[in-house]
Amino acid sequence: MRVLLVMPTPFENGRLGLENVVWLSEPVALTSVGSAIEDRHEVRVLDLRLEDEDALVRTLSTWKPDVVGTTSMTTDAYQAKAVLRTAKNVCPGVLTLVGGHHPTLCPDEFDFDYVDVIVQGEGEHTLREIMERWSRQREADDRTFDGVKGTRWRDASGVRRVNAKREQTASLDDLPIPNRRLIEKYQGRYFFTAFRPMASIFTSRGCSFDCNFCAIWEFYERRTRFLSAKKIVDQMEACAEPFVFVLDDNFLTNKRRVVELCDEMERRGLKKYWMTQGRTDFAADNPELVARLAKNGLVMLLSGFESNDDDNLAALRKKSSWQKNLRANEILRENGVISTGIFMVRPDWTKEQFAGLYEYVNSLDIGIPLFTILTPLPGTQLYRAYKDKLLTNDHRLFDLLHAVLPTRLPREEFYAEFCRAYDATEKSVRNAYKWFFKARPTFIPKNITSIVWFYARTWRYQRIHGDHRSFLRDEEGLLNGPGAKAGLTWEDVAYPKGDEHVAARADEDAPARAGGKLVKLRIPRRIWADDVAEASAGAGE
Amino acid sequence: MMGDLASVEKREAPAPPASDTAAPAGASAPGVTAAARRFLADLRVEIESHPGVNHLFLGRCATSPFARQDYRVFGENHYPLVCVFTSYLERLLIRAPTSDAKLWLAKVLVDEYGEGSEGEDHATLYGHFLRACGSSVPDRADTVKVPAPAFEFVSEHRRIVSEEPFLVGLGAVGPGHEWAIPKMFDAVIPGLRRAGFTPEEIDYFTLHVEQDVDHGAWLEEALLRFGGTDEARAQIRRGAILSLEARARFWSGVQRAVVRWRQPSAVRVDGASPRTIAREILMTAWDGSPRLRALEAGYDSLLARRRPTIRELIEQSRR
Ligand code: B12
Ligand code: SF4
Numbered sequence A: 001m002r003v004l005l006v007m008p009t010p011f012e013n014g015r016l017g018l019e020n021v022v023w024l025s026e027p028v029a030l031t032s033v034g035s036a037i038e039d040r041h042e043v044r045v046l047d048l049r050l051e052d053e054d055a056l057v058r059t060l061s062t063w064k065p066d067v068v069g070t071t072s073m074t075t076d077a078y079q080a081k082a083v084l085r086t087a088k089n090v091c092p093g094v095l096t097l098v099g100g101h102h103p104t105l106c107p108d109e110f111d112f113d114y115v116d117v118i119v120q121g122e123g124e125h126t127l128r129e130i131m132e133r134w135s136r137q138r139e140a141d142d143r144t145f146d147g148v149k150g151t152r153w154r155d156a157s158g159v160r161r162v163n164a165k166r167e168q169t170a171s172l173d174d175l176p177i178p179n180r181r182l183i184e185k186y187q188g189r190y191f192f193t194a195f196r197p198m199a200s201i202f203t204s205r206g207c208s209f210d211c212n213f214c215a216i217w218e219f220y221e222r223r224t225r226f227l228s229a230k231k232i233v234d235q236m237e238a239c240a241e242p243f244v245f246v247l248d249d250n251f252l253t254n255k256r257r258v259v260e261l262c263d264e265m266e267r268r269g270l271k272k273y274w275m276t277q278g279r280t281d282f283a284a285d286n287p288e289l290v291a292r293l294a295k296n297g298l299v300m301l302l303s304g305f306e307s308n309d310d311d312n313l314a315a316l317r318k319k320s321s322w323q324k325n326l327r328a329n330e331i332l333r334e335n336g337v338i339s340t341g342i343f344m345v346r347p348d349w350t351k352e353q354f355a356g357l358y359e360y361v362n363s364l365d366i367g368i369p370l371f372t373i374l375t376p377l378p379g380t381q382l383y384r385a386y387k388d389k390l391l392t393n394d395h396r397l398f399d400l401l402h403a404v405l406p407t408r409l410p411r412e413e414f415y416a417e418f419c420r421a422y423d424a425t426e427k428s429v430r431n432a433y434k435w436f437f438k439a440r441p442t443f444i445p446k447n448i449t450s451i452v453w454f455y456a457r458t459w460r461y462q463r464i465h466g467d468h469r470s471f472l473r474d475e476e477g478l479l480n481g482p483g484a485k486a487g488l489t490w491e492d493v494a495y496p497k498g499d500e501h502v503a504a505r506a507d508e509d510a511p512a513r514a515g516g517k518l519v520k521l522r523i524p525r526r527i528w529a530d531d532v533a534e535a536s537a538g539a540g541e
Numbered sequence B: 001m002m003g004d005l006a007s008v009e010k011r012e013a014p015a016p017p018a019s020d021t022a023a024p025a026g027a028s029a030p031g032v033t034a035a036a037r038r039f040l041a042d043l044r045v046e047i048e049s050h051p052g053v054n055h056l057f058l059g060r061c062a063t064s065p066f067a068r069q070d071y072r073v074f075g076e077n078h079y080p081l082v083c084v085f086t087s088y089l090e091r092l093l094i095r096a097p098t099s100d101a102k103l104w105l106a107k108v109l110v111d112e113y114g115e116g117s118e119g120e121d122h123a124t125l126y127g128h129f130l131r132a133c134g135s136s137v138p139d140r141a142d143t144v145k146v147p148a149p150a151f152e153f154v155s156e157h158r159r160i161v162s163e164e165p166f167l168v169g170l171g172a173v174g175p176g177h178e179w180a181i182p183k184m185f186d187a188v189i190p191g192l193r194r195a196g197f198t199p200e201e202i203d204y205f206t207l208h209v210e211q212d213v214d215h216g217a218w219l220e221e222a223l224l225r226f227g228g229t230d231e232a233r234a235q236i237r238r239g240a241i242l243s244l245e246a247r248a249r250f251w252s253g254v255q256r257a258v259v260r261w262r263q264p265s266a267v268r269v270d271g272a273s274p275r276t277i278a279r280e281i282l283m284t285a286w287d288g289s290p291r292l293r294a295l296e297a298g299y300d301s302l303l304a305r306r307r308p309t310i311r312e313l314i315e316q317s318r319r
């Protein structure tokens, strides 16, 4: 059968998003699930971010797929739906599927007649089983998928049936390696800032922390699994690109595995530059390991610094400290690893707090500071706490660049403060380049064209991002959430203040090593998978 | 796209012409009719799966919570099409090769002028919608210039109905509109409802879905008669496709306008072909130079000045 896997654009074409300038990642979700069925089916991946507007319809009408699948984060949800709706319109007999973070965490939002199956959780085995069933059932147009774990399917009367949860594959080594030939057509076009051409792989799934704004640990039900060192290096070696982005949300988490990986890289003499995401506390506590990773090609580490304030970090359940941030950054720059630091400004911030953050960033010499706004993403603990206080339900505004909760400053002033972030932290970037140049003198000259390319694009991005009125226009007419309807102000929202530890100390499951600083928000700790188990008990399989 | 042969209420189909110079020769021969039927079935599939009809922007209307403000931009871009649709039919009426054909087009026109919609022509209906969006464009038709995407669409259709063979014109305003509109509006209507418009405010859209579905049957009947020869069929198809290609460009333009009112200096979309670094730098240098930007703005406003106002567009099409 012909299976078309579509990476949607995150917004309407032409609207600004991270993928335009900062980070355009390979659609690894699609190559992963595509590779699981490739042996028996003809699979194509269409990345709409790198196609003309009519590519989807032209492919549908000429290639006539039997199955169309798409993926969705929160911001992409409308686009993913538009893809499947279009697929049904152009190829009425097609089977439509959606998977990914948002459908897993908020499946009800995809309950439309043009979505046949909602896939929750890890997709490889689920898609395999769906395809086995559909191969047998298609002739009779039987869209019953009872018993296929990890799915929500529509029965003939249009009722959405909920199957039991899909258990995670015990070892990532058992999953097929994503076949990057599926996206051969787009090779050379993916990037992270100036690192390009870039390949993307993953080497672990899940995270064992439980930050309350993050969806990862919830998606993977608080479990972490790793790919073996050999498989990782195999994959890196197989990439033709000079840069590889390791997509793990928390690469730096298991010391033993990091050591094993370094051993393997050294044994095989891997010559690749690579980038990944990891926590600052690990880097701060393991300087010798960071040095080894850097020698083995690590050139950039993206970390959630989040804040310059321990109370704020604690309120987010980050379980780190600003001193660790500081120390990690020193270690990284000494080893020639560019630090990309994500900072989270809060809607209840004053001008002084903005100024304090920018000053802090400048003191760190961070190479790529990225600024976001605290956003309760659907499916996270924060969302459960604040869903009634949201000013908007428009998922496009959940891109971490818009304040979906009431701000303390008038919104115009809030955005004006937020928008000056990049100008205000130029010093940090300049100094970071100096450090980097010292540690890796040949890197910049060797990659000068990509650096120029990146700055050329970034400058254009800045024209939008630097204009705070553009943010106000983005939300015009769209502030229609429950908080907006109730006319809430910032004072009605009990933002995490950082003094919850007083109450949390009494809380019996406050972590013992919290030392009075690490606190837990008093919010329910149910996750999506608990609900599925319940639902499936009711609906039966 | 006013009416688009659409405003005719469900009633008996006007009899299509029995014969036509190029078209219906031998239409009565059973073999040809079967070919014509097959042609029509294929054409309908081709139209209904065309990128112009299934433009992702329309899908986005169905699935994204666009606000009234967005629909205002949508509507202001769409309105000129609605205002001049009848002129295509009028043009074809003059050119129709037989009196049967004339009769058929005239009947459609009568409905377009408002007989099928309680005396309100479709431009007036659209005006209600625009006002509900907060737009005063219908009241300022004398001064508001036709937006570029609409002007391009209208110009292309004018060209089709006046310079191309009669059947190409018929393909464009017949199946190219009639079969396309229900599917397109099917996507827009849920979005309009989500944005909070009342049923009366979006009458224009719902009317066209209901009516156009009814009209399918009699249009098909007429086309069967016209599409008797390979040449005639090719002409009808060509007209429909030309119209839909223009439609696809139109929706891309509307989408761009909807994005740009919120983000005036929105990013330049990458698209299918990668840009060279030189181009990337040139673009940035261009955007970064106040002089070059002023030049670009001057050029844009020159183009805009050369476009007619909505009133002028309507008057031109009466000529
Ligand atoms: C790369 C990346 C990006 C890239 C591009 C995304 C892409 N997919 O190419 C960019 C930088 C643009 C990006 C942007 C954002 N991202 Co992001 N991003 C990631 C990251 C690090 C990797 C994604 C990936 O490829 N994973 C590897 C694949 C294999 O995993 P997967 O996607 O989960 O796919 C599996 C299953 O979900 C399922 N599946 C998925 N799709 C499908 C489809 C079908 C048909 C089937 C059957 C199964 C299936 O099967 C797959 C294999 O098991 C993830 C974190 C992560 N590790 O997943 C965050 C993550 C997805 N992003 C996240 C966020 C918050 C963002 C945004 C900042 C904000 C937002 N609200 O979405 C946006 C900003 C939007 C914008 N455009 O401006 C959150 C998502 C939260 C949510 N509720 O949606 C994540 C989980 C990070 C986190 N720590 O919370 N992101
Ligand atoms: S933010 Fe990072 S450390 Fe925290 S739970 Fe998410 S992935 Fe883990």
Ligand SMILES: [Fe+2]
Residues within 6 Å of the ligand: B001, B002, B003, B004, B005, B006, B007, B112, B122
């Ligand atoms: Fe009309």
